[in-house]
Amino acid sequence: MSYQQYLLEWFDKNKRQMPWRERRDAYSIWVSEVMLQQTQVDTVRPYYERFMERFPTVKDLASADKEEVYTYWQGLGYYRRADNLHKGAKVVAEQYDGVFPMEARLVKDIPGIGPYTMGAVLSIAFNLPYPAVDGNVMRVLSRQFLIDDDIAVAKTRKIFEAKVMSLMPEDARNFNQALMELGALICTPKNPKCNICPMQTLCMAYHEGAQTEYPVKSSKTKAEPEFYKALVIKKEDSIYLEKRKDEGLLASLWGVPLITLEQWEVVQKMGIEFEVLDQVKHVFTHRVWMMSPIVIEYNEKVQEIINRILQNTGEFVPEGQIKEYPVATAFTKILRKL
DNA sequence: AATCCGGGGGT
DNA sequence: ACCCCAGGATT
Structure with missing residues (x-):
């Protein structure tokens, strides 16, 4: 055959x-x-x-x-x-x-x-x-035919x-x-099951004992973490969600506002009360977010923060309706902690 | 050609 | 902690 x-x-x-x-x-x-x-x-x-x-x-x-x-x-x-x-x-x-x-x-x-x-x-x-x-095909054929590109x-x-x-x-x-x-x-990438592989007798890498050396793939540098504060603004049973910009990471999705540490310095000087929750880590392919949730009760000063600091448009969403919004998992992790 | 773009599963 | 996953668009 x-x-x-x-x-x-x-x-x-x-x-x-x-x-x-x-x-x-x-x-x-x-x-x-x-x-x-x-x-x-x-x-x-x-x-x-x-x-x-x-x-x-x-x-x-x-x-x-x-x-x-x-x-x-x-x-x-x-x-x-x-x-x-x-x-x-x-x-x-x-x-x-x-x-x-x-x-x-x-x-x-x-x-x-x-x-x-x-x-x-x-x-x-x-x-x-x-x-x-796809990745599977390149891995299979690189082993079958000793293709080392x-x-x-x-x-x-x-x-x-x-x-x-x-x-x-x-x-x-x-x-x-x-x-x-x-x-x-x-x-498979690791521990290929050559012992039960139907192609074993036709596999060049198997004959060379070199399965684990294929495919050849150069590695990339790992991402450095980025630190943010995640503002959880509560107003009765609602939470403030914003729609993210229409380009870039998590484009057009919804979530709680993320602010940089520099912006957080500004917010703190405005004299609001808040509670800090445990840091939440979210890993992407090419970057890592370390987010400290800041829980704030809504009042006039908080509205000033929304007006002066936050860039995206948002709205207060009742907790029961959040599931109707496309919220990225990074933010779902934060909402789960409440 | 290099970079950006999620989240989960396996080891 | 690291790699991988039935990749494509943009720069």
Whole structure:
């Protein structure tokens, strides 16, 4: 049997069940692929179910408010994905009457669809022979064929795309998924399960005893912590939430106001009463927030702080209604402490 | 080519 | 503490 046949047979017997594998229309695959960007399957699963129940077709999504789409994305991270998916849905609904195009030159201009997602949707939904190279595929193929290009370098993806195309069988739909599934279940980053790997006898890294040396990936420097005060302004049963700016970190999401230590010096001189809670740590990919919650009861002086210090527009939200706002997890952590 | 953009899971 | 995850857009 050929390399491809071994892999396809293993996939047929061992693939996991997933909600998006019950469906084959391009919209359903598209939504799943966007949610799965840099996000593990088990994290996506509940979000996908809720999202597809609320937005079952591309036209349902296209006609929805951005704020509601964000609410369904709340907690999943990389919120620009939600914005771009929403914009992409409008493009497909308006330019293609809701029918997802089958040509690469059209697909690649849909917002939020890059090289990986294009290949994934075209192959999985339509069984077209396009590569879908993600982190799994680069790891699997780097070991199988001893490819030592640095996968942290952007152009390396093209090398793996060429490799996938040199191997591509007629069953593109299952071949691409099989490569990813092998990477997720067997050919894992740490402690790969070579002893039960269906590709063991064909794996060059295994023969060299060099599985752990692949893929080659340069490392990045770690982030320095940033220190803030998180203002929790209470007015009866309501808490002051602001909508963040429409660009940058956690863009357009809601949360309690964060102020720098310099701004905090100014606030303190205004003579207000407050209570300090335990510091909350929130880690992003490229930075770390250390937030000290400051609990303040609303009064006229506090209104002056809101007017003079806070940049974003906000409102007092009754505690029972906070769940209707797309609040980033960094701020949910603070609200949970109250 | 490098940087920005979340949050959670595994070791 | 560190790495990884079915990456894409922007600069």
